[in-house]
Amino acid sequence: MLGIRLFLIGIVSASLIGAGAYVFKLRADNAILKANAVKMESAITEQKELITKQKEDFQEILAANAEMNKLVKNLEKDLNELDKRFNKNNRDIGKLAVEKTKLIEKIINKGGENAARCIEIASGSPLTEKEKNATKKSEINPECPSIANPNYITY
Amino acid sequence: MEKPTPLEMEKIHWIIITSDNADQVFAKMKEDGMDPVLFGLTDNDFQLLAKNFARIRNQLMITNDMLDKYKEYYEASDNETGNNTKNSK
Numbered sequence: 001m002l003g004i005r006l007f008l009i010g011i012v013s014a015s016l017i018g019a020g021a022y023v024f025k026l027r028a029d030n031a032i033l034k035a036n037a038v039k040m041e042s043a044i045t046e047q048k049e050l051i052t053k054q055k056e057d058f059q060e061i062l063a064a065n066a067e068m069n070k071l072v073k074n075l076e077k078d079l080n081e082l083d084k085r086f087n088k089n090n091r092d093i094g095k096l097a098v099e100k101t102k103l104i105e106k107i108i109n110k111g112g113e114n115a116a117r118c119i120e121i122a123s124g125s126p127l128t129e130k131e132k133n134a135t136k137k138s139e140i141n142p143e144c145p146s147i148a149n150p151n152y153i154t155y
Numbered sequence: 156m157e158k159p160t161p162l163e164m165e166k167i168h169w170i171i172i173t174s175d176n177a178d179q180v181f182a183k184m185k186e187d188g189m190d191p192v193l194f195g196l197t198d199n200d201f202q203l204l205a206k207n208f209a210r211i212r213n214q215l216m217i218t219n220d221m222l223d224k225y226k227e228y229y230e231a232s233d234n235e236t237g238n239n240t241k242n243s244k
Binding site: 060064067068071072075076078079082083086092093094097098101104105108109111112113115116117118119120121122123124125126143144147 | 161206209217220
């Protein structure tokens, strides 16, 4: 009889201890799950921020590319204008230089000075007030108006 | 990062020499104490030189503009926050 009692007490005690241990384990698991959930939320937030940043970056890159394309087109236009100045209406600069040597020499020297200034601007030299305010054809640097005279509009 | 110092170009004087004025040009050079020698280009080569110059200028402008854009991208946040975190990925 005593043996049966002890056996039953043992079973009940073991059950209580087991239940207690299980509850502790559940609590511990719950804490881990909560911590994981917090980490997941944090990771999701970071991912969302990263995606937003990437979208912004992409827009910035598109805008920068558009600006760059515009610049390249304008520079190409300046180059074409130079070609036109040499060859407009079948102009022969050599023949003109023979006929009007001093005049062409003066024009070439002025053009050389302007072209040198264009290099300075292209290398980062700031524009002068005169260059910034030039709006008339007579005021501009005809070698590179697109970079030297931002307020000049070609008609 | 500091940008490279802008160039300061030297002034070059072009002399046009033809069969008619050659003697005069050399005499004037001697008179001015210069060596009577010129490094010549034909009119066509002069045009090519001008175009090459313009192409170099364009390339320089594009490279410089690109540098500005990179600076703006990588350094804009530094000015705002005083650190280097935003675009350092």
